Amino acid sequence: MYACIHAPDGSEQKGADLIDVAKSFSPLIEIVDRNTIVLPIDALRRYIGPPHQIASEIARRAAERKITGNIGIAHTIETAILAARNLSGVTIIPKGAESKYIGEFRIETLPIDAETYSVLDRWGIRTLADFSALPDDEVAERLGPAAIRLQQYSRGIADRPLKPAPLGAEYEERFELEHEVSLIEPLLFILGRLLNALCDRLRSRSLATTELHLRFDLANRSAHDRTLQFPFATRDSKMMLKLLQLDLEAHPPAGAVVAVMVSLTPVKSRVLQNGLYTPLAPEPEKLELTLAKIRSLAGEENVGSPQLLNTHRPGAWKMRSGAMVAPAAASVPCSRGGGQRIGFRYFSPPARARVELDNGVPRRVFAKRISGDVIQAAGPWRTSGDWWTNESWDRDDWDVALSDGGIYRLVVERRMDAWFVEGAYD
C-alpha cells in the first residue's frame, strides 16, 4: 500500500518540510511535485499498525511542522495520489472499492494531455466513472495504447513501481554542533572538514563548483546565509575556506551558531591550456584570494575594474566587480578615428575654480594650486543628457592653455554656473 501526502501550500520551505516528514517514515519516497509525496507503507504496519494509524502518525508529524493537507492511502500509487489531491482529510481506500471513491472525480484530475482531454470533453466524458465505463478496446483504438493505462487509472487499478527521489543532496553537508559556538576559528575547523568532504566528492566525479552556499542555524532561531560565487570552476577546498574566512570576518553571524550547512553547486571542471604566446597572468585562485583580501580592506564597492558607460557624459564609468578582466575592445566606444591621442589626467575630485570670462570665453582661472591667464581656449563642448532621471546633466567643457604652462579642462555645470578644473592634459 502507499500513502500520499498532499499539502497544497506551495512554498519552498513547506515543500522541504514535507519531504522531511515523509523521510521520517521511509527512506524511499517519490516526490510527485512540491506539494505531493508518496511513500510505501507496507513495512510501517509492523512498527505503527494498520493504515489508519499510519495515517494518524503521518498527520501528527505533519502538524508538528505546521503542514496541513490530505492523506490518501490506497493499493496503487496513482489512486493514493488521486485520493490525496481530491478528498479532504484522511482517505483510506480498500482494495476493490477504488471506483466507489474516485469514480466521481472530474476527468481533469487524470494526468492527461490537452489533446486527449479535448477529445474526452467532446465525447461528454466528465468523470472518471464515465471514462472507465467505455469499452477498453475501442478506447485504445481511438486514443492509442496510453489510453488503456488511463482507463486503469480511472478505475483505480493502474499499478506502477515507486520512483524514489535521489538520496539526499549529494553536494550538501550539514553538521549539528553539540554546543553553541560564537567564535570563527572553531567554525572554520568544522567548515574545513565539510569542504574537504564535498570537494573530494566533486573530485571523484571530475566536477568542480562555482558557487558555495553557507548556512548557519543560530541559537536565536534565525539563520545566517552567505553565498560565494567564484569566477572560475574550482574544487580547491583550502581556497574556499580562506574565502569563507574573509567573508565571515566581513559579515559575521548575528549570534551563536548551532548548526552548519555547506552546499556546493556542481559544474563541469575547468580545462585550461594556456596559449604559447599568452602572457602569464596570476593564477585565478590566487587572484581571487587577493581580491577578497582587498575587498575586506577597502569595501566591496571599491574593488573591481573600471568600465566605460555607453553615454555622452564625459568620463562616465562604473566599477565592475568580479574578475579583473580587461574590457573587450568593442565595449569601449571610440569616438574618434586614428590620429594622435593625448593623455588626460582626471582630478579626483575635480578642483573647484573661479573663472573670469570675457564675452563668454574663459580669460583667467583661479583654483587650488592652479591659476593663471588663459592663453588659448577651445570650446565650449556642450553635452547634456539623462534628462529622464534625477541625475541629468548639462555641461560645457573648455580646453584651456594657462600661463602656468599647463593645458586643462574646465567644466561648467550650466544650470548651477559652477566651474571646476576637471583635469589636465599630459
Add this chain to the structure above:
Amino acid sequence: MTDRYVELHARSAFSFLEGASLPEELAAVCAARGDGAMALVDVDNLCGAPRFYLAAKKLKLTAHLGAEITAEDGCRYPLLVANRKGYQNLCRLITSMKLRAPKGKAKASMEELRQYSEGLICLTGDEEGPLARAFRTGATKECIERLLDIYGKGNVYAELQRHYSRDEEARNQAVMDVAASFHLPLLATNGVRHAYAGERELLDVLTCVRNKKTIAEAGRLLTSNAERHFKDAREMARLFADIPQAIANTVELSSRLQFTLADLGYRFPPYPAPPGETMNSYLRKQTEAGAQRRYQPYHEKARQQIERELALIEKLDLAGYFLIVWDVVEFCRREGILVQGRGSAANSAVCYALGITAVDPVNMDLLFERFLSEQRGEWPDIDLDLPSGAQRERVIQYLYRRYGERGAAMTANVITYRGRSAARDVGKALGFEADDLARLSSVVPHWGWRDPSGTAEAAFRDAGFAIEHPRIAKFLELFQAIQDLPRHLGQHSGGMVIFQGRLDEIAPLEPATMPGRVVIQWDKEDCADLGLIKVDLLGLGMLAVLEDSIQIIRDVYGEDIDLAHLPQDDPDVYDALQRADTIGMFQVESRAQMSCLPRLKPKRFYDLVVQVAIIRPGPIVGNMVHPYLKRRNGLEEPRCLHPWLEPVLSRTLGVPLFQEQLLRMAMIAAGFSGGEAEELRRAFGFKRSEARMREVEVKLRRGMDAKGITGATQDAIVQAITSFALYGFPESHAASFALLAYASAYLKTHYLAAFTAALLNNQPMGFYRPATIVQDAQRHGLRVLPVDVTKSEWKCIVTKDLALRLGLNYVRGLRKSTADALLLARAQRPFANIQDMVRRVPQMNKEELRNLAEIGALNFIDEARSSHRRDALWQSEAAIRPVGPLLESAQPGAALAPLVPMTVEERVAADFRGTGLTVGRHPMALRRRELIRSGVLSAAELKRGRDGQWARIAGCVICRQRPSTAKGFVFLSLEDETGISNVIVTPDLFDANKLTLVSAPYLLIEGVLQNQQGVVSVRACRVAPLILKQPAIPSKDFS
C-alpha cells in the same frame, strides 16, 4: 558680419522617427525668427513637402525642398532642389530607389544619383554624409571628385555644422581644408531635427522607438545635447563668426533655389482617346450615348444640364479625368463588377449619363455646383464604391496595368501617433515594465466617449498613477508632445491618383506593403491641397452582398434583378423600415438608425435620403435630429435659423442636414465665396488642425457680424455649420447610399434567403454578428440548415426549397484548401461514411475532422446509420488513427458509439464554439421558463409594454455603444429568441457597474420602459450579470 541666414538642412517629423517637429512647426519658427526661407530636407521622402509648402505660403516664407538620400554606400546625400527639373529628378530618384527595394530598405545606387542629378544641389552632409565617411576611409579626394562629377562644379557645397562637439569641430576643420583645395563654397547649416530646444527629449524618445531600445539602453544613439533646433541668423553668425562666408553662402544658395511646389507643373490627367478624337469630343460622345440610355425620354431639362456641365468640364480641361473614371466604370461593367459613384459626383448629370452614379440629379434637383464650380476653384472628387475584397483589387490592378506602374498610385495614409500607440511607444522608450505599460495604455480611452472636462492628467491620476512622480510626469509630457507626429506611411483605403506615365514627376512613389500596390508619398489632403485629382475606389461590403444576392437569385429563384430598375416605393420595404425591422440593411441597421426609423417613418425615397443623413454625429451634435422629427410629425412649426436661409433650408424643414446646405449657409450668412465655403468644409473635415478650425470660425463670425447677424442667431448658425461639417453627408452622397439602402431592404424583404446567404458570405461587415443575422432571418421565417459535409458548399447557399444552408466557411479552423479537397472528392462520389471521407480527403487534419463532427456536420454522412454528434466524434477518432494496409479497407463497426448524445445546451455550446452561431434554439430560449418565473420580459413582450412601466429584461449583449456624441451614455442591445431590446445606461450607472457592463456576455437589466412613437428602450436602473453555460455571441462594441 552678415545679418541674414537661411536654414537649408532641416528634417521634420516626416523623416519618420528621425525628426521631432511637424513641418508646420518648422515653418512657424522660421517665420518668427528666420529670414524668409527654409529648406525641408527629410530622409528619403517628400512626404512633408505639401504641408511645409502650404504652411510656408500662409506665412509668406519660401519653402525650399530637398531630401537626404540614403545611398548604397551607407551615406546620406543632402540634395536641394534648384528648379522644376531638379524637383522632377528628385521625385524620380526616390521613386526609382524605392520601387526596386522592399519597403524600408531602399538605397540609391551611384548610377541613380548620376541619372537624376540635373537641377539638384548637393551638400557634403553631416556625420552621416559622404564626406564624413570619406574622412573615415581616407578617400576624401575621390569623394569630392565624384560629387563634382555627378552634380557639377558650383552645385556642391561643403557643409559645416556646429553643435559644440569636439569631433564635429575636428571634422569641420578637415571640411574647410578640402573645400579650400577643391574651391568648394562653404555652407553653414544647423542640421535641424526639431524646431525648439525643448523638443530634444522627444527626438531622443523617437530614436529609442526607431532603434527598439529603452532610453536607458540607448546611450550614444541619443543626441549629445539639445543644439539641433532652429537657430536664427544672430545665433548662427555667432557660431560661425570665424567663417562668415559660410553664413553668407546660405543666402546666396537660397536665391538659387527657384523651385517651390507652386511650380509643380501638374495638369489634369490625360486619357488616351481613340484616334481622331480629342478628349473633349470623346467625352461628349460617350455622355450623349449614355444620356440616351439613361433618360428615356432624354428630356430637355436633362439635355440642358448635361450641356452646361460639359461646357464647364471642357473649360476646366477636365475631360480626361471624367474619361478615366468612365473607363473604370466600363471595366467594371464588362467584368460584372458592381460599381456606384458616391459623394458629390452624384450631383452631376454627366456622371449619371456616363453610368458613374446611379442617382438622377436632374430629377432630384441636386446642386451641380457642390460637385464642380469654376468660382470655387475646387476640383471634382469622384468616389466609386466597389464590392470589397477581390473585386476591388481587380479594379485597382486594372488601373496599374492601364496607366503603368509609375502612372497610377494609391494615396498615402500617414499613420500618426494617437492615444494608445503614443502611450505604448513612449512608455516602452522610458523603460516601463510590461504591466505598467499595459496599465498606462489602458488609461488612454479607445472606446467612444471621453469626458470633455477630463485632462490626460486626471485620467492618469484616476488610474492610480502618481503624476507627481518625475517618471510619470515625464511620460505624460512626452505622451502629449508625441501626439499627431507621423509614425509611418500607410496607404489610404482607396484613393488613387492617376497621371499617365508621369506621376513620378509630381511626387515620389513607393511600394506598399501589399504586393502589387504603389503609393504616392502624399496623403489625400495633401493631394487635394496641391490640386491633384484623385479617384477613390472604396470597398463596400454591401455592394458585394448585393452582387452575390443577385447571382443567387438568378441561380436559385430564376429571376434577374436589375438594381437600377427595382420597383420604387415598395410598400413592404417601407413597412419594414418604419418598424425598424432593418437588421442587415445598409446604413439603416444601427441601433441609432433603428431608434429613429419609427419616428421618421420613411414613406418615399427622399425620406430614406434624409434618414441616411440624419443619424450622423454632425446633425446629432448640432441638435438637428429632434427638431427635424418634431417638424416632420407636425409637432413644431418649420422655421429657419434666419429668413435669408429659407431657400436653402426649406427642403429639410428649416433644419440643415446636408453639406451643401452648410456651404450655402456660409455663403449667404457670412458672405463667403464658394472657395471660402469649401475651405470651411475642409477645415472642419481636416482632422489635423484645431488651429485651422478656430481660424475659419473667426472668419465666419466676422462675416456674419458684417452682415448684421449677431447674438444667438449667429451662435446657432455657427453651431449648425461647425458641428456637422466634419461628419455631415452631402445630399448626393446620402442619395447614393439611400439607393443601396433601398436595394438591400428590397432584397431582404423579398429574397430573404438569398440576401441572408450573401450577407453571411461577406462577413465581417455591418453592425451585427452572423449569429444575430441568422436569428433575425429565422424570426422572419427563413429555414436555416446547419453545416453538412454531404450538402454544404464552401459558402452559404440557398437550396431549391429556399432554405439557407450554412457553408463550410463557417466551420472554425477548417482551411479553404481542405474544404476544396473535400468538395472535389464529394463531387466524384458521395462519401460512404466518415472513414471513407477521411481516406479520400487526406488533407483534413484531426482538429478539422473533430470540429466538423462536433458541430454535427458529419451526422448525415452515413445514410445507413442514425447518427448523432458524439457518434460522429467516436467514429472520427477511429478514422483518424492510421491502420495498417491489411485493415485499410475493413468496414467500421456498425454499432453506435457508447457515448451519450449531446443535450440541447451542449449542442448550442458546440455550435457557438465551432461556427460562432447556432441554427438551433437561442441560448436565452433555454432559460425562458425560469426567466418568466422571475418576471423577465422577452424582447417581443417589451414592445407591447407601456411607457413608464418598470421592466426586467435579459439577453445576450450583442452590441455596446458609447458614442462620443452621447455625453457618456451607453447603449446596449440585448438579444433573445424573440428579438432585440435596447437599453440606455446613464454615465453614473455605467461607472458603478463598469466591469459587468463591459465584460458580462449576458445581462439582466431592470429599469423604466420607454415606449414612444414605436421606439422601445429600457432606461436601466439595475444591472446584473446573467449566468448561462452557453458561450455568448461576441458583442460588437462601437464608439
